[in-house]
Amino acid sequence: MSVLELSRWQFGITTVYHFLFVPITIGLAFLVAGFETAWLRSGDERWLRLTKFYGKLFLINFAMGVVTGIVQEFQFGMNWSAYSRFVGDIFGAPLAVEALLAFFLESTFLGLWIFGWGRLPRRVHAACMWIVAVGTMLSAYFILAANSWMQHPVGYHYNAATHREELTSFVSVLTNPTQLVTFPHTIAGCFLVAGALVAAVALWHLIRRPAGSDVASASAAAAFRSAAKVGLVTVLVAAVFTAITGDVQGKIMTKYQPMKMAAAEALYHTAQPASFSLFTIGSLNGSKEVFAVKLPRLLSFLADGNFGGQVQGIDNIQALYTQTYGPGSYTPIIPVTYWSFRLMIGIGLLAALIAIVALWVLWRSRRAGDPLHINLTGGKRRALLWSVIALPLLPLVANSFGWIFTEMGRQPWLVFGQMKTAAGVSANSAGEVLASVIILTLLYGGLAVIEVGLLLKYAKAGLATEPPPGAPSDEDKPLELVY
Amino acid sequence: MLHLSDIWFIAIAVLWAGYFVLEGFDFGVGILLPVLGRNNAERRAMINTIGPVWDGNEVWLLTAGGATFAAFPAWYAAMFSAFYLPLLLVLVCLIFRGVAFEYRGKRDSDRWRLGWDSAIFVGSLLPALLWGVAFGNVLHGIPLDAAHNYTGNFFSLLNPYSLLGGVTTLSLFTLNGALFLGLKTTDDLRRRANALAWKIGLVAIVAAAGFLAWTGASYRSPGHVGTGVASVVFAAVAAVTLIGGVLASRLGREGYAFAGVAVAIVTATGSLFTALFPDVLRSSVSPAYTLTVGNASSTAKTLALMTVIACIFLPFVLLYQAWTYWVFRKRISVPGSSSAAPQEVPPLPSSPASGAAGPLAPGDGPPRAEPGTPASNTAAR
Numbered sequence: 001m002s003v004l005e006l007s008r009w010q011f012g013i014t015t016v017y018h019f020l021f022v023p024i025t026i027g028l029a030f031l032v033a034g035f036e037t038a039w040l041r042s043g044d045e046r047w048l049r050l051t052k053f054y055g056k057l058f059l060i061n062f063a064m065g066v067v068t069g070i071v072q073e074f075q076f077g078m079n080w081s082a083y084s085r086f087v088g089d090i091f092g093a094p095l096a097v098e099a100l101l102a103f104f105l106e107s108t109f110l111g112l113w114i115f116g117w118g119r120l121p122r123r124v125h126a127a128c129m130w131i132v133a134v135g136t137m138l139s140a141y142f143i144l145a146a147n148s149w150m151q152h153p154v155g156y157h158y159n160a161a162t163h164r165e166e167l168t169s170f171v172s173v174l175t176n177p178t179q180l181v182t183f184p185h186t187i188a189g190c191f192l193v194a195g196a197l198v199a200a201v202a203l204w205h206l207i208r209r210p211a212g213s214d215v216a217s218a219s220a221a222a223a224f225r226s227a228a229k230v231g232l233v234t235v236l237v238a239a240v241f242t243a244i245t246g247d248v249q250g251k252i253m254t255k256y257q258p259m260k261m262a263a264a265e266a267l268y269h270t271a272q273p274a275s276f277s278l279f280t281i282g283s284l285n286g287s288k289e290v291f292a293v294k295l296p297r298l299l300s301f302l303a304d305g306n307f308g309g310q311v312q313g314i315d316n317i318q319a320l321y322t323q324t325y326g327p328g329s330y331t332p333i334i335p336v337t338y339w340s341f342r343l344m345i346g347i348g349l350l351a352a353l354i355a356i357v358a359l360w361v362l363w364r365s366r367r368a369g370d371p372l373h374i375n376l377t378g379g380k381r382r383a384l385l386w387s388v389i390a391l392p393l394l395p396l397v398a399n400s401f402g403w404i405f406t407e408m409g410r411q412p413w414l415v416f417g418q419m420k421t422a423a424g425v426s427a428n429s430a431g432e433v434l435a436s437v438i439i440l441t442l443l444y445g446g447l448a449v450i451e452v453g454l455l456l457k458y459a460k461a462g463l464a465t466e467p468p469p470g471a472p473s474d475e476d477k478p479l480e481l482v483y
Numbered sequence: 484m485l486h487l488s489d490i491w492f493i494a495i496a497v498l499w500a501g502y503f504v505l506e507g508f509d510f511g512v513g514i515l516l517p518v519l520g521r522n523n524a525e526r527r528a529m530i531n532t533i534g535p536v537w538d539g540n541e542v543w544l545l546t547a548g549g550a551t552f553a554a555f556p557a558w559y560a561a562m563f564s565a566f567y568l569p570l571l572l573v574l575v576c577l578i579f580r581g582v583a584f585e586y587r588g589k590r591d592s593d594r595w596r597l598g599w600d601s602a603i604f605v606g607s608l609l610p611a612l613l614w615g616v617a618f619g620n621v622l623h624g625i626p627l628d629a630a631h632n633y634t635g636n637f638f639s640l641l642n643p644y645s646l647l648g649g650v651t652t653l654s655l656f657t658l659n660g661a662l663f664l665g666l667k668t669t670d671d672l673r674r675r676a677n678a679l680a681w682k683i684g685l686v687a688i689v690a691a692a693g694f695l696a697w698t699g700a701s702y703r704s705p706g707h708v709g710t711g712v713a714s715v716v717f718a719a720v721a722a723v724t725l726i727g728g729v730l731a732s733r734l735g736r737e738g739y740a741f742a743g744v745a746v747a748i749v750t751a752t753g754s755l756f757t758a759l760f761p762d763v764l765r766s767s768v769s770p771a772y773t774l775t776v777g778n779a780s781s782t783a784k785t786l787a788l789m790t791v792i793a794c795i796f797l798p799f800v801l802l803y804q805a806w807t808y809w810v811f812r813k814r815i816s817v818p819g820s821s822s823a824a825p826q827e828v829p830p831l832p833s834s835p836a837s838g839a840a841g842p843l844a845p846g847d848g849p850p851r852a853e854p855g856t857p858a859s860n861t862a863a864r
Contacts, residue, residue, distance in 0.1 A: 063585035066538065067578040073548050077563025078570060081632075084563075088556020089781040096549035097792055103542040104800045108807055111535035115811060164556075167785045426564040427632040436571050443575060447582060454589050 004425045006433040007079040010440065012407075014071050016400050017444050021065035023399055026140060026187065027194020027238075028058045029133035031230065036126040046223035049463045054198060054227070055129075059114065060454050064447065066107070071440065073099075079433065083414055083424030090156050090167045091146050094174075098142035105135030140190075141174075141183055148179035150415050151406070152256040158418065165418065178256060181249040188241035189348075189399050191234055196351060197392040199231025201459045203358055206374045207385050220463050225362070232359045235391075239352035246345075247302065254303040254311070257416060259321070259330060260409035261303050262314045263337035272310035274299035279342065284334045325417070332411040340405035348398035354387045487787060488780035491554035492763070494793065496756035498550055500749045502543035503614070503652070504659070507748055508741075509533040509540055511660015513580065513607025514653075516600055519664065519675055523593075526600060528817045530584060532667040535811045537584060539804055541577070553789055557631060557779035558763040565625055565633035565764075566617055569640065573610045580606030608653070615652030618755055619645025619694075622702040624765035627772050634768070644697055651694040654687035655725075655748055662732055662741040669816040677732060680740070684729030691747070692722055695754055703758045710760045717754035721747045 001009075032055050039047035073095060076084050084091075112120065113128040120128070149156075155172030156165045167173070202224040254261040266284040267274060276298035282290030300309040314331055321330035361384060365374045376384055414421040426433075512533050520526030533540075552559040563570060579602040587599035623644050626635040661683055664676035695718040703711040728743025759765075763779050766772035780786065 059585060060589065063582050067581040070541075070545065070577055070581075071574050073545055073552075074563060074570060074574060077548075077552065077559045078567055079564075081560035081564035084552065084560035085557050085631075088552055088559060089785050092549065092551075092553030092556055092559070092781070093785055093789060096546065096553040096789060099542060099546040099549040100793065100796050100800065103545055104539065104804070107538035107542050108536075108800075108804055111538055112807055112810060115531075115535040119810065166782045167788070170788050426560075426567075427630075428564055428567050432567050435568070439571065439575060443578060447578070450582075450586065454586060457590070 001430065001434070003428060003430045003433050004422055006430060006437055007425050008421065010079060010433065010437045011075065012404075013437070013441055013444070014068065014075065015407075016403060017448075018065070018068040018072055019399060019403055020396055021061050021068065022140075023190035023193040023396070024061045024197060025058070025065045026133075026136040026190040027192075027234075028054060028061070028197065029129065029136050030191075031194055031198055031234065032058050033126065033129040033133050034230070035227075036129055040122055040126055046219065046226060049220075049223050050227050053458075053463050054201075055113075056458050057197070057201070057455060059110075060451060060458065062110065064451050068444070078436075079426050079428070080414075080424050081426040083419065085164065086419055086424065087165050087415060090149060090153075090165055090173060093167070093170065094142040094146040094149075098139050102135045102139035102142065106132050106139065109135065137187070140186060144183050144186055145174050145176065145179045148176045148182050149173055150413075151182075151253075151410055152176060152178040153415055153418055165415070177252055181245060181252050185242060185245035185249050188238050188245055189395065189402065191238035192242055192348065192351065192395040193392060193399065195231045195234025195238055196355070196395050197231070199228050199235060199355065199358065200388050200391040202227035202231060203362075203374070203388045203391075204385070204459070205462055206362075207376065207381065207388065223463060228358070228362055232355045232362070235355040235395075236352060236359070239348065239355070242348060250302045251305055257410065258312045259314065259317045259332070260337070260406075262312055262317055263332045263334055263409050264341040264405065265299050265311070266334050266338045267299065267311060267313050268315050269313040270310060270316045271313065272300070273297040273308050274303070274311035276302065280338070284338055328412070328420075330412060332409050337405055337409045340401040340408065344398050344401040344405055347394050347401065351391060351394035351398065354391050354394070358384070358388065358391070486776075487783055487790060488554070488776045489761075490790065491550070491780065491786055492756070492760060492776050495547060495550055495554065496753060498543055498547035499756075500752040502540070502547055503656070503752055504745045504748050505540035505543055506537070507611070507652075507656040508659040508663040508745075509537040510607040510611040510656045511658065512664060513603045513660070514611065514657050515660050515664065515676070515679070516607075517604050519661075519672060519679065520600075523596060524817045525672055526596075527588070528668060528672065528815050529664060530587070530603070531815050532664060534584065536804075536807055538581070539807065541581070550789070550793075554781055554786060555763055555774075555776075555779040556781060558774050561627060561631040561633070561774055561779075562621070562764050565627070565635075566620070566640070567633075568637045569613050569617060573613055576606040576609045578606075579603075611656040612649040612653045615649035615694075616640060616645045618652075619648030621764055622698060622755060622759055624767035624773070626768050627764065627766035627774070628768060629772055631764075631766075631772065631774055644694075644702075647690065647694045647697065651687070651690040651751075654683060654690050655744070655751070658683045658687045658729070659741070659744050659748065662728070662737065662744055665732070665737045666741055667814055669814050672817055673814075677735070677737070680732045681729065684725075684732060687744075688722075688725055688729060691725055691751060695721060695751060698755060698758050704760060704762055707760060710757045714754045714757035717750045717757060721750040721754060724750065 032051055035047050035051040035054065038044070039051060076091075076095075109128045109131040113125065113132065116125050116128060153165070154176045155167065155169035157168045158164075159166050173179075205224045206221065206228060250261065262268075265274065265276060266280065273296070275294040275296045277292040277294045280290050280292040284290070297307040299311055301307050303309060303311045314334070318330055322328070361374060361376070374384070410416060412420050412422070414424040512529055516526055516529055520529050548559070551562075583599040583602040583606065587596055587603075617640075619642070620640050623642055625633060626639055628634050658680060661676050661680035665673055665680060668676060699715050699718055703714055724743045725747035728740045728747060731737075731743055732740035761776045762773050763776060764774040766774075
């Protein structure tokens with residue numbers, strides 16, 4: 001493989017991997033902060049136990065998000081140095097600002113939160129988690145602004161003498177129309193994952209009531225019930241927001257990156273109205289008849305907001321781009337964009353459906369007279385249990401497909417209309433990059449096993465047995481501190 | 484006349500200096516983990532001295548990297564692609580180490596903890612060494628062609644001057660880690676940390692003096708008298724404060740010792756950057772291919788924007804990071820160690836009293852600050 005292909009694989013692997021942890025961090029920070037605030041407001045013990053419990057899962061996940069994030073910042077320079085030179089004037093600023101405004105907040109206040117139990121006043125302690133949550137959100141804003149700029153460059157001027165992009169308006173970069181729809185869509189996706197995780201763990205306990213766990217106790221079951229409700233409602237609200245923002249994003253995308261929308265449908269010839277295929281069997285290269293299940297006029301609506309709208313086809317856009325940018329292929333890899341777009345939507349919807357069913361079961365179980373547990377047997381129980389286990393995984397996978405779609409759909413551009421991906425790569429040897437791909441992939445794989453193992457261990461362990469309010473968690477015992 | 488690009492050269496020097504001081508001591512603690520930590524309780528106590536702060540310290544690196552990208556894209560691009568394999572090593576180390584701090588205590592198994600302890604040790608030692616080697620090479624010059632692309636390989640980076648740079652950062656960071664442990668622990672661990680600081684201190688003095696003298700003699704930018712003189716002055720201050728710090732440690736003045744070495748690390752970094760100015764990454768092929776503050780920087784617009792943002796937000800960062808050090812200013816004792824007074828051990832969670840106690844406010848505990856403590860907070864800033 002060439003340096004280009006290796007570098008692309010590395011970026012894909014490390015970025016998709018990084019974004020498994022990011023949404024959990026963003027969403028869970030808010031939910032944990034909410035739990036802690038609920039405890040402060042109500043004095044109800046259950047919220048404290050939930051804070052501790054989900055806080056632990058948050059920390060296990062946060063560590064991975066942080067360390068994989070360092071790779072993200074370094075690999076622009078390491079693998080994409082031509083790109084870094086070309087866009088540094090614009091692209092570097094959001095990254096620097098992200099570190100200064102967001103990373104410092106997150107890391108410092110999380111340290112205070114972890115070790116500050118019992119040492120900080122309660123309100124200050126809860127505020128620390130809120131600050132962490134705000135930090136994660138800021139971080140997302142700046143890095144997405146950088147990414148949106150690659151999708152739809154604004155606020156810049158190309159300096160032909162230096163062959164560099166130069167910043168003309170940072171405000172334009174931060175208020176890029178693409179950014180204004182990408183940010184809410186991404187954040188909604190984050191809450192979808194985090195809500196699903198919170199709900200899934202709680203539901204698992206309510207359904208399974210594992211031996212040795214104290215979920216049998218009324219107080220633990222009540223706490224998990226609250227967590228399940230909060231989590232499921234978060235999933236549903238987030239799903240609605242994801243759908244709405246995704247829809248708006250599709251229209252913005254059609255406006256600025258029509259090829260990406262055409263590639264999402266494998267639509268070769270401009271159509272009016274255009275149908276949306278649920279799936280296609282056979283070739284996607286536009287040459288042969290294929291079997292497909294189509295929803296008439298839906299693509300027109302997704303692209304244009306009008307069921308009778310015209311949608312540009314790949315062939316037409318290709319011809320147009322050849323005129324504008326010179327000879328070459330301007331078509332992404334169609335099967336990848338086609339399937340990732342569908343899987344993103346379909347898998348996300350599936351998660352929302354499971355959440356609706358679970359919420360209904362939860363509501364039914366209370367009406368059935370057991371205010372605490374979910375009493376199901378046989379096939380129903382098994383089906384619900386597996387659905388619950390799938391619940392947090394589905395939006396994670398949907399998120400990944402979303403990123404794969406939006407990044408692969410931008411190809412062959414690295415910066416749309418400005419620089420092709422092939423031109424952005426470093427002059428390093430293929431051997432070096434190959435070593436890096438192998439090492440990072442193996443390392444990430446190993447860490448994933450460890451991380452999931454720990455998450456499962458702590459998720460299964462359930463709520464700690466009646467902790468004294470504010471007692472520090474195991475690792476941070478003040479036993480070791482001299483006052 | 485100071486240009487914006489000069490200011491950003493200084494800003495990046497400050498960020499690296501901050502990084503070396505802060506993460507320097509937490510690298511040092513990691514390196515000393517198997518040396519000073521004789522059992523799990525001691526190792527846990529050592530890790531807890533840096534537990535609340537190491538991640539914040541590491542952000543100084545990310546900010547330095549981001550600032551270099553934004554202010555000097557050509558420098559960022561050339562340096563990060565040239566130091567490809569060393570940086571990959573650093574990344575792997577920082578990944579292992581960061582995860583280790585979080586995961587080490589999450590399973591109750593000796594093998595599990597031993598594995599993560601090794602990760603912390605190696606993950607601290609290699610970056611501490613490699614940062615010095617990298618900066619040595621920045622000053623020494625690396626094979627950069629006309630397009631500022633690196634034409635050497637991994638072994639081109641291993642010249643004696645740069646390796647001495649690596650030994651210098653390694654020994655300085657380890658020394659600072661020992662002094663930090665002296666400030667933050669009690670009893671036997673504290674004594675051993677201080678005793679070891681003396682030995683490491685002697686190595687650090689020799690290495691740093693050699694490296695800075697070599698820099699001053701051979702690697703100052705020709706024709707830039709002002710910054711060249713500044714570099715020598717910085718080196719002299721570094722030498723004085725380093726020796727002073729090591730002597731203070733010998734005399735049992737832990738606060739002064741840590742502060743002295745911290746100042747030495749800052750001024751030594753200052754000496755390197757002033758010797759480098761106005762270059763940012765030297766080419767060993769031809770001086771014409773060297774990246775400088777002038778030819779590597781972003782446009783004035785970007786630099787001005789970054790300056791405004793940094794001026795507004797950096798003070799806040801400094802304030803709340805300093806506050807963290809203040810919150811966690813107390814010493815950490817090893818449970819069961821000789822003089823951990825019984826009344827200082829809080830009641831066990833099962834005891835009825837603690838059930839109603841609630842979180843302690845900062846002032847709730849018996850306020851028995853150790854003598855060296857206030858100085859540590861001043862220095863750690």
